[in-house]
Amino acid sequence: MFDWIQQFADWLIYRQIGLERGRRLAEALNFFVYDSIKILLLLFVVIFFMGIVNSYFPIEKVRNFLSRNKLYGLEYFMASAFGVVTPFCSCSSVPLFIGFVRGGIPLGVTFAFLITSPLVNEVAIGLFLGLFGLKATAIYVISGVVLGMTAGIILSRFRLERYLTPWVKEVLANAQREEEKFTAENTPFFQRLPVIWREAAKILKGVVPYVIVGIAIGGLMHGYIPEGFFEKYMSKENLLAVPMATVLAVPMYSNASGILPVVQVLVSKGIPLGTAIAFMMAVVGLSFPEAMLLKKVMSLKLIGIFFGVVTLCIIVSGYLFNLIF
Amino acid sequence: MKTIKILGTGCPNCKRTTEVVQQAVEELSLPDVSIEKVEDIMKIMEYDIMSTPAVVIDERVVIKGRVPSKGEIMELLKV
Numbered sequence: 001m002f003d004w005i006q007q008f009a010d011w012l013i014y015r016q017i018g019l020e021r022g023r024r025l026a027e028a029l030n031f032f033v034y035d036s037i038k039i040l041l042l043l044f045v046v047i048f049f050m051g052i053v054n055s056y057f058p059i060e061k062v063r064n065f066l067s068r069n070k071l072y073g074l075e076y077f078m079a080s081a082f083g084v085v086t087p088f089c090s091c092s093s094v095p096l097f098i099g100f101v102r103g104g105i106p107l108g109v110t111f112a113f114l115i116t117s118p119l120v121n122e123v124a125i126g127l128f129l130g131l132f133g134l135k136a137t138a139i140y141v142i143s144g145v146v147l148g149m150t151a152g153i154i155l156s157r158f159r160l161e162r163y164l165t166p167w168v169k170e171v172l173a174n175a176q177r178e179e180e181k182f183t184a185e186n187t188p189f190f191q192r193l194p195v196i197w198r199e200a201a202k203i204l205k206g207v208v209p210y211v212i213v214g215i216a217i218g219g220l221m222h223g224y225i226p227e228g229f230f231e232k233y234m235s236k237e238n239l240l241a242v243p244m245a246t247v248l249a250v251p252m253y254s255n256a257s258g259i260l261p262v263v264q265v266l267v268s269k270g271i272p273l274g275t276a277i278a279f280m281m282a283v284v285g286l287s288f289p290e291a292m293l294l295k296k297v298m299s300l301k302l303i304g305i306f307f308g309v310v311t312l313c314i315i316v317s318g319y320l321f322n323l324i325f
Numbered sequence: 326m327k328t329i330k331i332l333g334t335g336c337p338n339c340k341r342t343t344e345v346v347q348q349a350v351e352e353l354s355l356p357d358v359s360i361e362k363v364e365d366i367m368k369i370m371e372y373d374i375m376s377t378p379a380v381v382i383d384e385r386v387v388i389k390g391r392v393p394s395k396g397e398i399m400e401l402l403k404v
Contacts, residue, residue: 058390060375092376092377092390095374095375098366098375099370099375100375167367202392
């Protein structure tokens with residue numbers, strides 16, 4: 001399916017620029033051109049389709065759905081699954097949190113959404129498809145959903161309401177089931193498309209620099225680091241590798257678009273996929289800027305519990321990945 | 326007189342939204358417009374939105390959860 005991109009990269013590097021096949025620089029550049037085109041293409045396709053889904057399921061609809069339906073435990077799954085298709089920028093985490101709580105949605109369910117949403121998003125899925133293929137992407141999405149769900153259920157057992165800041169408790173006391181306030185838009189499909197297209201282009205434009213830099217770093221490492229270089233330090237047999245990679249990654253912050261191309265090279269050089277994914281999830285899913293924002297609605301203790309539970313879940317899914325692959 | 330409020334906690338998208346609104350107002354050269362940035366999360370929540378940035382014109386939420394284009398804001402201001 002992507003042969004034509006490889007042909008283009010070969011043509012550009014070997015014919016046009018005239019670099020010799022097999023030289024390090026040539027191979028690194030070839031890899032860079034091929035990967036950039038393929039990944040940006042896939043990214044756009046995924047972002048565009050997620051845009052269509054999102055146009056029909058905006059966040060208000062998600063909240064109303066979760067608020068109205070008692071689903072006997074299934075609501076954790078639904079919240080987590082909605083987290084995949086609903087994009088949200090970390091600066092929205094507080095309004096989102098309050099909005100959910102105000103709609104009478106339990107804290108655990110709210111957390112399930114808050115955890116999955118940054119972890120598995122359209123950009124991450126697009127990149128994953130381009131870098132690791134369909135099977136790994138499916139497993140990644142599923143494990144992201146399960147992770148959010150599990151963490152949400154565990155968190156709900158802690159009786160976390162105690163640790164909210166006073167004004168959120170007040171909101172909680174006045175919480176009510178959301179009536180059908182949401183006015184459904186009846187814009188026909190073809191009128192939605194231009195808007196969705198523009199949004200997708202805007203998102204892509206925003207992540208392009210990160211992706212290019214990520215792929216460039218990846219390309220350099222690809223060309224210059226010997227095969228199996230990391231295997232010595234981070235093999236599957238080394239049981240400490242997953243927790244170490246995760247804990248190291250928590251204070252780091254980047255978005256999926258910057259980190260994934262680098263992760264792919266790490267994997268191709270011998271780091272087990274599970275370890276690499278645990279690292280990536282911790283970088284993307286947990287961040288200090290987000291913690292600072294959440295301080296407005298949660299006590300430090302709750303933020304600590306939240307980060308602790310998510311870190312544990314990431315470590316577990318890292319081990320699982322290593323078992324599967 | 327029109328009041329435009331930009332709701333956002335100060336993230337890059339919110340800043341970009343403010344710029345877009347300012348440009349739109351300048352381009353239309355409307356005489357009687359006040360632009361206000363609302364960064365206090367408690368005030369923001371009074372508008373019952375769940376994603377920022379949002380644009381409020383005369384107390385009505387017209388854009389939420391994304392950065393609007395200049396043309397869009399100009400359209401909204403003409404009404």
